Amino acid sequence: MSRFSKTTLAAALAIGLAGAAAGALADGKYSGVGRAATPAEIRAWDIDVRPDFKGLRPGSGSVAQGEEVWEAKCASCHGSFGESNEVHTPLIGGTTKDDIKTGRVASLAKGDAPQRSAIMKVATVSTLFDYINRAMPLTNPKSLTNDEVYGLVAYLLNQAEVLPADFTLTDKNIAEAQARMPNRNGMRTDHGMWPGASAAKGGIGNGGKPDVKNTACMSNCKTEVKIASLLPVYAEAAHGNIAEQNRPVGPVRGKDTSGKVAAPAAAAPLSENAAASKLAADNGCMACHGTASKIVGPGYNEVAAKYKGQADAESKLVAKLKAGGQGVWGAIPMPPQTQLKDEEAHRLVKWILSGAKAQ
Amino acid sequence: MAEHPTHRGRIRPAPENFLSEADIAAVKEGRRDFLRKALATASAAVAAPGLARAAEGDPNILTLPPWTTSLGQAVAARPYGLPSQYEKGLQRRESPGLTRMPQVSVAFTPLQGLFGIITPSGLHFERHHQGWSDIDPSRHRLMVHGTDEGFVKQPKVYTMDDILRLPPVSRMHFIECGANTGMEWGNVAVPTVQYSHGMLSCSEFTGVPLRVILEDCGVDWKRAKYVLAEGADGSSMTRSIPIELVQSDEVLVAYGQNGEMLRPENGYPLRLVVPGVQGVSWVKWLRRIEVGDKPWATKDEAIHYIDLMPDGRHRQYTSTQECKSVITTPSGGQLLLDKGFYNISGLAWSGRGKIKRVDVSTDGGINWRPARIEGPVLSKCLTRFNIDWVWDGKPAILQSRAVDDTGYVQPAYGHLRAVRGTKSIYHNNAIQSWKVVESGEVSNVQVL
Numbered sequence: 135m136s137r138f139s140k141t142t143l144a145a146a147l148a149i150g151l152a153g154a155a156a157g158a159l160a161d162g163k164y165s166g167v168g169r170a171a172t173p174a175e176i177r178a179w180d181i182d183v184r185p186d187f188k189g190l191r192p193g194s195g196s197v198a199q200g201e202e203v204w205e206a207k208c209a210s211c212h213g214s215f216g217e218s219n220e221v222h223t224p225l226i227g228g229t230t231k232d233d234i235k236t237g238r239v240a241s242l243a244k245g246d247a248p249q250r251s252a253i254m255k256v257a258t259v260s261t262l263f264d265y266i267n268r269a270m271p272l273t274n275p276k277s278l279t280n281d282e283v284y285g286l287v288a289y290l291l292n293q294a295e296v297l298p299a300d301f302t303l304t305d306k307n308i309a310e311a312q313a314r315m316p317n318r319n320g321m322r323t324d325h326g327m328w329p330g331a332s333a334a335k336g337g338i339g340n341g342g343k344p345d346v347k348n349t350a351c352m353s354n355c356k357t358e359v360k361i362a363s364l365l366p367v368y369a370e371a372a373h374g375n376i377a378e379q380n381r382p383v384g385p386v387r388g389k390d391t392s393g394k395v396a397a398p399a400a401a402a403p404l405s406e407n408a409a410a411s412k413l414a415a416d417n418g419c420m421a422c423h424g425t426a427s428k429i430v431g432p433g434y435n436e437v438a439a440k441y442k443g444q445a446d447a448e449s450k451l452v453a454k455l456k457a458g459g460q461g462v463w464g465a466i467p468m469p470p471q472t473q474l475k476d477e478e479a480h481r482l483v484k485w486i487l488s489g490a491k492a493q
Numbered sequence: 494m495a496e497h498p499t500h501r502g503r504i505r506p507a508p509e510n511f512l513s514e515a516d517i518a519a520v521k522e523g524r525r526d527f528l529r530k531a532l533a534t535a536s537a538a539v540a541a542p543g544l545a546r547a548a549e550g551d552p553n554i555l556t557l558p559p560w561t562t563s564l565g566q567a568v569a570a571r572p573y574g575l576p577s578q579y580e581k582g583l584q585r586r587e588s589p590g591l592t593r594m595p596q597v598s599v600a601f602t603p604l605q606g607l608f609g610i611i612t613p614s615g616l617h618f619e620r621h622h623q624g625w626s627d628i629d630p631s632r633h634r635l636m637v638h639g640t641d642e643g644f645v646k647q648p649k650v651y652t653m654d655d656i657l658r659l660p661p662v663s664r665m666h667f668i669e670c671g672a673n674t675g676m677e678w679g680n681v682a683v684p685t686v687q688y689s690h691g692m693l694s695c696s697e698f699t700g701v702p703l704r705v706i707l708e709d710c711g712v713d714w715k716r717a718k719y720v721l722a723e724g725a726d727g728s729s730m731t732r733s734i735p736i737e738l739v740q741s742d743e744v745l746v747a748y749g750q751n752g753e754m755l756r757p758e759n760g761y762p763l764r765l766v767v768p769g770v771q772g773v774s775w776v777k778w779l780r781r782i783e784v785g786d787k788p789w790a791t792k793d794e795a796i797h798y799i800d801l802m803p804d805g806r807h808r809q810y811t812s813t814q815e816c817k818s819v820i821t822t823p824s825g826g827q828l829l830l831d832k833g834f835y836n837i838s839g840l841a842w843s844g845r846g847k848i849k850r851v852d853v854s855t856d857g858g859i860n861w862r863p864a865r866i867e868g869p870v871l872s873k874c875l876t877r878f879n880i881d882w883v884w885d886g887k888p889a890i891l892q893s894r895a896v897d898d899t900g901y902v903q904p905a906y907g908h909l910r911a912v913r914g915t916k917s918i919y920h921n922n923a924i925q926s927w928k929v930v931e932s933g934e935v936s937n938v939q940v941l
Binding site (some may be wrong): 135162163166167168169170171175176179180182184185187188191207221222223238239240241242243244245250252255256257258260261264265268269272275276294320321322323325326327329330331337338342344345346347348349350351352353354355356357359360361362363364365366369370372373374376378380381382383384385386387388389391415416417418421425 | 579584589593594597601605623636637648655659681682683685687708723728731742773783787789790791792800802805807809822823825826827836844852859860861896908909925936937
C-alpha cells in the first residue's frame with residue numbers, strides 16, 4: 135500500500151483530477167498517454183496486505199463480532215465453524231495445540247488428514263485478511279467493512295484455537311496471531327521453480343536448479359515395463375461419452391462410453407425446465423441446494439413438498455429468494471439473491487414448485 | 494475384412510457400406526460392447542440403398558451429394574464464423590467432480606483433436622476463481638503504483654485508449670495451469686488427454702511489455718524486486734511476479750489473442766502474459782500493478798498453488814512450468830481404426846526456453862526414436878512433434894519425452910515421486926503413457 139507524505143498528498147489534491155487528466159506527463163517518451171493516479175484512486179484499489187502487514191489499515195474486531203458476521207454472511211457456504219465440506223473444502227480443522235507451538239502442522243507430514251483445510255496450509259495471517267477483504271463473500275465481494283474483516287479473521291482463528299474467545303484482533307496485535315499460526319513454519323522456497331533472482335541474490339529459491347534428473351537413454355533403457363496404474367472403470371464413464379468428444383473422421387475415433395447406443399440429441403431450444411435449471415446453476419443456487427436432496431440448504435423436493443397446495447407459495451418464495459431468509463430450514467441463513475430479476479425469480483420458484491426437473 | 498482375419502471387426506475406415514452382412518454378424522458375436530455400438534451405424538448404412546451399387550464403387554462418389562448439386566449459402570450468413578457442425582465434439586469441458594462450483598472451476602481444452610501449436614481462442618482452457626464477466630473496455634482502467642512512493646516516480650492510470658496507443662509486440666507463448674495433470678499425481682484418474690493435459694493452450698498474444706509501462710511511470714529499477722498483478726474480477730486475483738521477468742521484456746500487458754481482442758473468458762480487455770510461468774500468474778482482467786520489494790503471499794500463493802512435499806512442508810512461489818510433452822493422438826479414449834500406418838503427434842513445451850528434441854517410445858520406454866520437430870520452435874511456446882508408426886496390431890505403450898535447451902530431460906513418474914511424493918497437486922510434468930491393446934483401444938496408464 136502506498137503511504138503518501140502530507141506534502142505529496144496536498145500537492146496532488148491541489149492539482150486535482152482535472153489537472154492530472156489534462157496535464158499528462160510532458161517529460162515522458164509517450165506524451166499524452168496515461169495520467170497521474172490520484173491518492174484517492176490509489177487508496178480505493180490498493181487494498182493488499184503483505185506478510186509484514188504493510189498495507190494493513192488500522193481497525194479492530196472481536197471474536198464475538200466476527201461470529202455475528204460469520205453466521206450472517208459466511209456460514210451458509212463454510213458451515214457455522216468454518217468446518218463445512220459441503221460447498222467448499224473446509225477452512226478449519228486438522229490442526230492441534232501442538233502445531234500452534236511448533237508452527238508445523240504435523241498431520242501434513244504424517245499424511246493422515248483426509249484433506250487439507252485452509253488453516254492447515256496457510257502460514258501467514260495476512261493472507262486470510264487480504265483474501266477475505268478482497269474476495270468474500272463469493273457473491274458480494276468487497277462488501278465487508280475493514281472492522282468486519284478483523285472480526286472474521288479473529289473468529290476463524292478462534293475456531294482453530296489460535297486465539298481465545300475473548301480476543302479482539304487489531305492492527306497492533308495481529309503479529310501475536312501470526313506468532314501462533316499452526317503452519318507458520320510450513321513453507322519452503324528452496325526449489326528451482328522461481329523464475330526470478332535466487333535467494334542467494336535476494337530473491338527466492340535456488341536459481342532454477344531442477345530437483346529431478348532423467349537421462350535421454352535411447353535403447354534398452356530398462357528390462358521390463360511395469361504399469362503402476364490403470365484407469366478406474368468408473369472414471370471412464372464419469373467423463374461422458376468419449377465418442378462424442380472426438381472428431382467423426384480421421385485415423386481414430388472416440389470410444390463409446392455412453393453405455394447405450396446414442397442417438398445424437400437434436401438441437402432444440404431449451405425447455406422451460408432446462409432454462410430454469412440453467413438459471414439455478416448460473417446463480418450458484420446448486421452449490422447449496424440439491425434438486426432431490428439437502429446440501430446446506432433444503433433440497434428443492436423438500437421445498438416443493440412444504441409449500442404444496444399453498445396458493446401464495448410462489449409470491450412468498452420469490453420474496454424469500456430476493457431478501458434472503460433464515461430459520462425455516464435451520465440456523466444457516468440463505469444470502470439475499472439481489473442479482474435476480476423479477477422474471478428470473480418467478481421462473482426459478484415455478485420450477486422449484488413444479489419439481490425442479492432437469493428437462 | 495478378409496485381409497485381416499485376426500482383426501475382424503476392428504472399426505473400418507469409411508465407407509462402412511462395404512461391410513457385408515456376414516462381417517457384421519461375425520463382429521456382433523465376438524466383439525466387446527463398444528465395437529458393437531460403433532457398428533450399429535454401419536449396420537444402418539448397409540440397409541441403405543447405396544448397398545445395391547456397392548460393387549460398382551463408393552456411393553459418395555457415384556451419387557453426387559447435395560453440396561455438389563445445389564447452391565450453397567451466402568457470404569456473411571454467419572458474420573462471425575463458427576466451426577463446422579461436424580466439429581462439435583471438440584469443445585471445452587469440465588471434469589466432473591473436480592470442482593464444487595462452475596464459477597470456481599476449470600474447463601479443459603480438447604487437445605485430442607487440435608493441430609499445430611495455436612489453440613483456437615474459443616477452445617482456450619478456462620480457469621476462473623470467482624466467475625468471469627464481459628468487461629466494458631471503456632470503463633476498464635490499469636493503475637500502476639508502488640508499495641511506497643519511492644518505487645515509481647509517478648503513479649499513473651491508463652485507459653484502454655492509452656494502452657492501445659503504446660507500441661505493441663506480438664509473441665506466441667503457451668499457458669499451462671500449474672495444476673495441469675494434477676489429478677494424476679497418485680494414480681490414473683481421467684480417461685483422455687483433454688482432462689489429463691487440457692489446462693494447456695497456446696496463442697499469439699499482442700500487447701505492451703510491462704517494462705515500457707513501468708518506465709513510463711518512472712520505476713526505480715534498483716529498488717523494485719517484485720510486482721503484484723491484480724485482476725478486476727470479484728476475486729481481484731493477485732500474484733507476485735519477479736522483476737527480472739519484467740526487465741527481460743518478456744512480461745506483456747496483453748489485449749490481443751490470435752489477431753483479435755482477448756476473449757472475455759481469457760481476460761478481456763487486458764491480461765498479463767508471463768511466459769514460462771503457470772497460468773495463475775497471467776492475471777486476467779488486469780486492473781493494477783504494484784511495484785514492491787517483497788512478495789505478497791496472496792491466497793493463490795499461500796493457500797493454493799503451493800506444492801505439498803513428503804516432509805509435510807509446502808513449496809511456495811513455485812512458478813516455472815518445467816519441460817513437458819504429451820502425445821495428443823493416438824491418446825486415451827481413442828480407438829485405432831485398423832492396423833497399419835499412423836502418425837503419432839503431440840506437443841512439447843518448456844517454461845525455461847525452447848524445445849531441443851522429443852523422443853517417442855512405443856514399447857513403454859525400453860527403446861526410443863527421435864520425433865520430427867515441426868517449426869516454428871519458439872521459446873516458452875508449444876512445439877508440435879510427429880513420428881511415423883506402423884501398428885502391427887499388438888499391444889503397445891506410447892510415450893513421449895521432451896528435452897529443452899537447458900538440457901533438462903522430462904522426468905518419469907518414478908523420478909518425480911521419489912522427490913515430491915504424490916500429494917503436491919501442482920507441477921506434474923511426468924512422461925505420459927497411453928496403452929494400446931489388440932482391439933485398437935487406447936487408454937491412460939502410468940509407467941514408473
